[in-house]
Amino acid sequence: MGSSQSFNLYNKNNNYPFLLSTLLNSFKAYCIDPTPKAYFFLIKNLTQNSNFQDIVHVLNHIELNEKFETPEFMLMYLIRFYGFADRVQDAVDLFYRIPRFRCTPTVCSLNLLISLLCRNRDCLKMVPQILLKSRLMNIRVEESTFRVLIKALCRIKRVDYALRIVNFMIEDGYGLDVKACSLIVSSLCEQIDLSSVEALVVWRDMRKLGFCPDVMDYTNMIKFLVKQGSGKDALNILNQMKENGVKPDIVCYTIVLSGIVAERDHVKLDELFDEMIVFGLVPDVYTYNVYINGLCKQNKIDEAREIVASMEELGSKANVVTYNTLLGAVCSAGDLNKARVLMKEMRLKGIGLNLHTYRIMLDGFIRKGEINEACSLLEEMLEKCFHPRTSTFDDIIFQMCQKGLFTEALVLMKKLVAKSFAPGARAWEALLLNSGPELQYSEATYDSLIIPEITQLSKLTES
DNA sequence: TTAGGGTTAG
Numbered sequence: 001m002g003s004s005q006s007f008n009l010y011n012k013n014n015n016y017p018f019l020l021s022t023l024l025n026s027f028k029a030y031c032i033d034p035t036p037k038a039y040f041f042l043i044k045n046l047t048q049n050s051n052f053q054d055i056v057h058v059l060n061h062i063e064l065n066e067k068f069e070t071p072e073f074m075l076m077y078l079i080r081f082y083g084f085a086d087r088v089q090d091a092v093d094l095f096y097r098i099p100r101f102r103c104t105p106t107v108c109s110l111n112l113l114i115s116l117l118c119r120n121r122d123c124l125k126m127v128p129q130i131l132l133k134s135r136l137m138n139i140r141v142e143e144s145t146f147r148v149l150i151k152a153l154c155r156i157k158r159v160d161y162a163l164r165i166v167n168f169m170i171e172d173g174y175g176l177d178v179k180a181c182s183l184i185v186s187s188l189c190e191q192i193d194l195s196s197v198e199a200l201v202v203w204r205d206m207r208k209l210g211f212c213p214d215v216m217d218y219t220n221m222i223k224f225l226v227k228q229g230s231g232k233d234a235l236n237i238l239n240q241m242k243e244n245g246v247k248p249d250i251v252c253y254t255i256v257l258s259g260i261v262a263e264r265d266h267v268k269l270d271e272l273f274d275e276m277i278v279f280g281l282v283p284d285v286y287t288y289n290v291y292i293n294g295l296c297k298q299n300k301i302d303e304a305r306e307i308v309a310s311m312e313e314l315g316s317k318a319n320v321v322t323y324n325t326l327l328g329a330v331c332s333a334g335d336l337n338k339a340r341v342l343m344k345e346m347r348l349k350g351i352g353l354n355l356h357t358y359r360i361m362l363d364g365f366i367r368k369g370e371i372n373e374a375c376s377l378l379e380e381m382l383e384k385c386f387h388p389r390t391s392t393f394d395d396i397i398f399q400m401c402q403k404g405l406f407t408e409a410l411v412l413m414k415k416l417v418a419k420s421f422a423p424g425a426r427a428w429e430a431l432l433l434n435s436g437p438e439l440q441y442s443e444a445t446y447d448s449l450i451i452p453e454i455t456q457l458s459k460l461t462e463s
Numbered sequence: 464t465t466a467g468g469g470t471t472a473g
Contacts, residue, residue, distance in 0.1 A: 186468095219468050226469095251469045258470065289470040296471095321471045328472070356472050363473085 070101035083116030118152030154187035196230040231259030296329035331364030397427035
C-alpha cells in the first residue's frame with residue numbers, strides 16, 4: 001500500500017522517491033552535501049510510515065553516491081526496525097552490508113542482530129552462522145555477546161547450554177560472568193522440566209566456578225526449590241546463605257517459610273519464624289499469611305485468628321489473602337457459622353472479596369447443602385463478573401433438583417445460559433431426570449424453558 | 464544505599 005503511494009510521488013527527473021529527492025534538492029540549493037543526520041531524519045520518517053521500498057532507495061543512494069562514514073547507530077536503528085517488523089532477513093542483510101556504507105561494524109550491531117534473532121526459535125538457527133561471519137567482518141565478540149546468547153538460551157529453557165557458554169567464557173579467559181550466572185538463576189523458575197536436583201547441580205557448578213550469589217540470586221534459587229516442592233532444599237540454601245555472610249531478608253524467609261508449610265513441617269515452621277524474629281526482621285502481611293496458613297493446616301484456627309488480631313495491632317493489616325486462608329480452613333472444617341462471621345468481618349473492614357473468596361465460600365455452602373446461601377453468593381459473584389467453576393453450577397443445580405426446587409433450578413439455569421456459561425452434563429441430567437410426571441410441571445414449562453435451554457446449550461458447547 | 468523478589472486457592 002505504502003509503496004504504490006510513494007511510487008506516485010517519485011520525482012520524474014532523477015527517479016528518486018519524493019522525500020529523498022526533496023532532501024537532495026534542498027541541500028543542492030545551498031551548495032552543500034547532505035549530512036548523515038539529514039539522512040537519519042529521512043530514514044526515521046520512512047520507518048514511521050513503514051515505507052520499506054523508499055528505505056531501500058535511500059540505502060542504495062547512501063552506499064553508492066555518498067562518501068561519508070555512515071554512523072553505526074543509523075544502521076542499527078534500521079536493523080532494529082527490520083527485526084521488529086518481522087523482516088529478519090532484511091536485518092541480517094543490512095548487517096552484512098554495513099562495511100559498504102563505509103562504517104566499521106562493532107559488537108553493538110552484532111549484539112543487536114543476535115538479540116533480534118533470539119526472539120524467534122527459527123531465527124535462532126541463524127546465530128552460529130552470524131557469529132562465524134562476524135569474525136570475518138573483524139567484529140570482536142565480547143562478554144555482552146555471550147550474555148545475549150545466555151539470555152536467549154535461558155528463555156528457550158536450555159540452562160545446560162547457557163552454563164556451557166559460561167564455561168567457554170572462562171576457558172577463553174573472560175573470567176566468570178557474574179551477571180550471566182544471575183541470569184541463569186533467575187531463569188530457573190521458568191524452566192518447567194528442570195528438577196530441583198538438576199537445578200542444585202547447576203547451582204553447585206556455578207559456585208565451583210567462583211560464583212558468589214547475592215540476596216537476589218539466593219532468593220531466586222529458593223523460590224525455584226519451593227516451587228518444586230523441595231522446602232528442605234530451600235532451607236539448606238537459606239543456611240548456605242547465612243554461612244556465606246549474606247543476610248536473608250523478610251522476602252527470603254517468607255518464601256522458605258511457605259516451603260516449610262507446604263511440607264507440613266510445623267515444628268520447623270515455628271523454629272524458623274522465631275529465628276527470623278531473633279534476627280530482627282519484621283514480618284509483614286505476606287509472612288503472616290504464610291504463618292497463618294501453617295496454623296490453619298494444623299487446624300489451629302483460633303490461634304490463627306489470634307495472629308490476625310496481633311498482626312493488626314503491630315501495624316500490618318490483614319488482607320483478602322489472610323481471610324481466604326482462614327475461610328478455606330473454616331469451610332473445610334464445615335464450620336459455616338465461623339465462615340459467615342469472617343465474611344462479615346471482611347465486609348466491615350472493607351476487604352473486597354475476590355474470585356477465590358467466592359469459590360471457597362461456594363464450595364463450603366454446597367458441601368453443607370446450604371443451597372439458598374450458595375445461590376445468593378453465586379448471584380453476587382456473577383454480578384461481579386467472576387467465573388465460578390462448572391462443577392459449582394452442577395453441584396448447585398443437582399442439589400436444587402434433589403430438594404425439589406425444580407423451577408428455581410430452571411430459572412438459575414436460564415440465567416447461566418443467558419450469561420454464556422455452560423453448565424455441565426450433570427446439571428442437565430439432574431434437570432431431565434427430575435422432569436418425570438411426579439413433579440407435575442406443565443408441558444408449557446417444558447416447551448418454554450427446557451427445550452430452548454437445551455438448544456442454546458448445544459449451540460454453546462458446539463462453539 | 465535503594466528496590467526488587469515473596470503470601471491464599473482441591
